[in-house]
Amino acid sequence: MGLVQNQNKLEIQPIKGKLLLDAALQQGQDLKFKCRKGTCGVCTVKIEEGASHLHPPNDKEKKKLKMALNQGYRLACQSMIQ
Ligand code: FES
Numbered sequence: 001m002g003l004v005q006n007q008n009k010l011e012i013q014p015i016k017g018k019l020l021l022d023a024a025l026q027q028g029q030d031l032k033f034k035c036r037k038g039t040c041g042v043c044t045v046k047i048e049e050g051a052s053h054l055h056p057p058n059d060k061e062k063k064k065l066k067m068a069l070n071q072g073y074r075l076a077c078q079s080m081i082q
Helices: 020-026 059-071
Strands: 002-005 008-011 044-049 073-075
Touching: 044 059, 059 073
Parallel strands: none
Antiparallel strands: 002 008, 002 044, 044 073
16 A cells, blocks of 8 residues: 655555554554544545555544545544455
């Protein structure tokens, strides 16, 4: 999967059943995060490639990202890989 966070490009192998954040960290990617609860927004990433690997956004993502969801943004701490 291809993601961008603050102009930083990240390449992540999708791991089924893992959070996007955990998959990224496990693969040594420097994905910034803070609360892990879906409230701070620090872990926001834009999915450029491979969005179909993720479950649909949960309520926390909808509340935090609103319209940005339609532009491919997700919260890495809430996005589960399917
Ligand atoms: S780490 Fe705070 S919203 Fe994801």
